[in-house]
Amino acid sequence: MHLDRLSWSVDGRVIVDGVDVTPPTGALTGLLGPNGAGKSSLLRLVAGVLHGAGAVHLDGTDLLALRRRERARVLAFVEQDGGVPESMTVAETVLLGRTPHGGLLAGMSDDDRDHAEWALVTAGAEAWRDRMMTTLSGGERQRVHLARALAQDPRVLLLDEPTNHLDVRAQLDTLAVVADLTAAGVTVVAALHDVNLAAASCEHVVLLDHGRVVAAGPVSEVLRPEVLEPVYGVRCTVLEHPRDGRPVLVFDRTPR
Numbered sequence: 447m448h449l450d451r452l453s454w455s456v457d458g459r460v461i462v463d464g465v466d467v468t469p470p471t472g473a474l475t476g477l478l479g480p481n482g483a484g485k486s487s488l489l490r491l492v493a494g495v496l497h498g499a500g501a502v503h504l505d506g507t508d509l510l511a512l513r514r515r516e517r518a519r520v521l522a523f524v525e526q527d528g529g530v531p532e533s534m535t536v537a538e539t540v541l542l543g544r545t546p547h548g549g550l551l552a553g554m555s556d557d558d559r560d561h562a563e564w565a566l567v568t569a570g571a572e573a574w575r576d577r578m579m580t581t582l583s584g585g586e587r588q589r590v591h592l593a594r595a596l597a598q599d600p601r602v603l604l605l606d607e608p609t610n611h612l613d614v615r616a617q618l619d620t621l622a623v624v625a626d627l628t629a630a631g632v633t634v635v636a637a638l639h640d641v642n643l644a645a646a647s648c649e650h651v652v653l654l655d656h657g658r659v660v661a662a663g664p665v666s667e668v669l670r671p672e673v674l675e676p677v678y679g680v681r682c683t684v685l686e687h688p689r690d691g692r693p694v695l696v697f698d699r700t701p702r
């Protein structure tokens with residue numbers, strides 16, 4: 447997938463400024479940057495929720511030129527604190543993920559139901575299948591939203607802060623689901639605040655600041671003190687994980 451010079455302004459202020467990057471196919475790309483850097487806005491632009499300038503190319507097709515339903519067959523987006531459908535059960539909510547492929551809930555095929563069931567189990571949400579969405583905790587809802595996106599069977603999955611309500615185990619579970627998806631060829635882009643989670647789980651990183659790409663590339667190239675310190679305004683020390691050699695970052699406010 448290639449994000450081709452994506453830009454978006456609001457009230458005369460440029461929020462996303464000519465973002466031109468290529469998240470690798472079948473890999474997890476972490477979208478990092480300080481509060482207000484434009485991560486959510488960029489994901490919303492790619493998903494076609496916001497309308498700005500630029501294109502999103504996937505195998506020669508501009509996803510932003512597609513109709514919403516066609517785009518939803520290839521791209522799924524789990525928004526941060528996504529809305530909760532009133533008076534719907536978890537199972538019905540996940541089944542909604544099949545609507546771009548099939549039709550209305552009543553017209554779902556056995557294949558659609560099987561796929562939704564797979565998504566429910568894969569996202570670890572099957573225990574709540576008959577619960578009303580409004581009764582779930584933040585972390586439980588997050589898993590259901592992931593399940594609904596899986597039910598869509600996307601080639602591109604956008605996740606906005608997929609771990610922010612989750613306990614440590616649930617974070618690792620979610621990242622394991624993402625790893626299985628990328629192994630199956632899905633391209634995943636996730637906005638993350640936890641730099642160490644990105645260091646541990648992403649293949650590729652895009653670092654945003656003030657709507658612009660400051661750095662993009664493999665974890666070892668982007669998650670370095672000289673790149674991170676000016677962006678976050680903190681001191682950064684890089685250690686090596688004793689088990690897998692991946693970077694572990696420690697931040698403090700000591701002046702350089």
Ligand SMILES: Nc1ncnc2c1ncn2[C@@H]1O[C@H](COP(=O)(O)OP(=O)(O)OP(=O)(O)O)[C@@H](O)[C@H]1O
Nearest residue numbers: 456457461479480481482483484485486487488637
């Ligand atoms: N609809 C809007 N109207 C005005 N300003 C907006 C709008 N949407 C976003 N912004 C502004 O754009 C900037 C980028 O916001 P965005 O939510 O994309 O950042 P972010 O990197 O996801 O931040 P965070 O890490 O805090 O979630 C912020 O300054 C925000 O206030």
